[in-house]
Amino acid sequence: MTATWKQRLIEVEVGAVAHGGHCVARHEGRVVFVRHALPGERVVVRITEDTGGSFCRGDAVEVLEPSPDRVEPPCPFAGPGLCGGCDWQHASWQYQRELKAAVVSEQLHRLARLDWEVIVEDLPGGPEDWRTRMRMAVGPGGRAGFRAHRSHDVVPVDRCVIAAPGALDGVVDRTWPPKSELVVTRDAGGQVHLTEIGPPVVRRGRPVPGPSRLREGSGTATELAAGRAWNLRADGFWQVHPAAADTFAQVVRDWADCQPGESAWDLYGGVGLFAAVLAEQVGETGSVRVVESSARAVEDGRLNLSDKPQVSWYAGRTEAVLESPDFTDRPPDVVVLDPPRKGAGKVVVTAIARSRPARVVYVACDPAALARDIAAFAQHGYELAQLRAFDAFPMTHHVECVALLRPAR
Template identity: 90%
Template sequence: MTATWKQRLIEVEVGAVAHGGHCVARHEGRVVFVRHALPGERVVVRITEDTGGSFCRGDAVEILDASPDRVQAPCRFAGPGLCGGCDWQHASWQAQRELKAAVVSEQLHRLAKLDWEVIVEDLPGGPEDWRTRMRLAVGPDGRPGFRAHRSHQVIPVDDCVIAVPNALDTVVDRTWPAKSELVVTRDAGGRTHLTEIGPPVLRRGRPVPGPSRLRQGSGTATELAAGRTWNLRSEGFWQVHPAAADTFAKVVGDWADCRPGDRAWDLYGGVGLFASVLADQVGPNGSVAVVESSHGAVADGKLNLSDHPNISWHAGRTEDVLGSPDFTDLPPDVVVLDPPRKGAGKVVVTAIARSRPARVVYVACDPAALARDIASFAQHGYELAQLRAFDAFPMTHHVECIALLEPAR
């Protein structure tokens, strides 16, 4: 068995970017996943994780030959051993988008056997001051912060360069109960909502989050997208970039292209952002079925879209709802899905493909999961027709993709 390299310093030539916010290097026959480096650099790496297998992980702690794309990180909490939230602060914004494009292309090639040129589009506002929703952890000393990469360690902060201005003002200037969590939302009206989630408690021998308490705001966030005003619980899901929801709704609407009288499915539909667009397209003689596992999101969606009687709501796991004969007896003309990071999976893909929609619009926050699901769709006769990628999470490795799949010609 190979002796552990943990804490060892090695010098490497950095290779290509990989999915997850790191680059690939090789040393003595082993793969090293390196954070805080850029392709083409020569760096000194401190090994941070090593289980003795074919690969290990490390941080670039000294830059010997820098990439021309390297910049000074704007946040003093970014760097080896510090906050794990931002992966690419040391790269120019253009380089960040190019790195993300390379990752999406590589995942499509490796997992879906597709050679696809990807361009990651920026959203308005620049790479800083954009994040409207944050979850902070509280350390043993009561100070709030963000966790280190792949660690439970809390890095205390007094600011965050990607957070919208003033969002954290009333959070970082005081101490909180140790091991609690803080959910901060800055809505479109400029109001800050803060919910404290108590320290974990044991329930049937397992730790679960403690009780939550609203500390600031009304608990109802107001958002603007798709030509509507949305009111939803502040800790519920909504896109974290101010321009993302409206941008994605427009692309989904363009590609869904429903006709009056069509039937549409909106899977993993949240509060119904995409359903609102589909409902306008299909009109009063059409129908939109929303499937969402969060009962809170369904309740919010029903209130926000009460003016759309052509929308039906189905609370439950998508794979369970799609397995119901009552649901699948009315096959859709168009399907929109926005699954969680793990993707839809073969069961859901198979159920969608069997219903034979004319178009499938897939919104994805993980390129690997998207590529796997595209490969599954291909097995059922659907091919990738269009793809757009957006830098909805600047400074991080995350990228949002929207894919259009159609029956193969």
């Protein structure tokens, strides 16, 4: 086993970008995953993690030969050892999208054996002032901030360049109970909702979050997308970029292309954003079945889509619901799914493919999970027909993709 390199300084030439907000370098026969660097640069890296195996992790602490695409980070809390939220502030916005496109292409090639040209499209508003939902941690001194990369350490902040304007007013300029957490939401109407979650308590030998209380706002956020107003719990799931929900709903509308009277499934459906689009297309003679594991989201969804009797709700894990005869008695013409970061997985993919929909519209927040699931669909006779990628998380390594799959010809 190689002796640990932790805290060692090494000089490397940076190679290709990799999934996760870092680039790949090599030194003395080992792989080094380098943050705060760009492809083609020569940098000095401080090793931050090393378990003695074939790879280690580090931060670029000095740039000897910079990339022409390097810029000065606009946030003073972005950099080695600081806030772990933004991976690419040191890259121009255009180059950030090029890096993300390269990652999506590489994942499709490596995991799905597809050579696919990817263009990451920007959303309106620019790379700053977009994040409408944030979870913050409180450090020992009582100040709110964000955790460092791969760490529980809290980096206190007095501002955030990607936060929506006004979202952190009254949050970063006061003290809070140490070890508590804060959930901040600024909705489409500009209302800020702030929930404080108390420090963890030990129950049955395990730490669990303490009690929560609403500190500001009504606790019910109002959002606008797909031609509708949505009322949902402020700490519930909704896209964090103000233009994302409407953009993805439009792509689902175009690619689902349901006809009146048809049947559609909306898996991992949240509060029903895509179900609303599908319901408009299938009409009152069709059916839309929504599966969502969060009972609170199902409750909000039922209220928001109470005017759509063709929408029915199933609360539970997608894997379990898809095994229910009561759910699968009517095969779908179209399936839309928006799984969590880990992806749908083989069990869900197999169940979808078994129902033989004419089209599958897959909304993905992780390119590796998407590529794995595309490969699983291919084993059941489905092929990737179209793909769009969006920079719904500027300054970070995250990228949102929407894929259309069809039975292979």
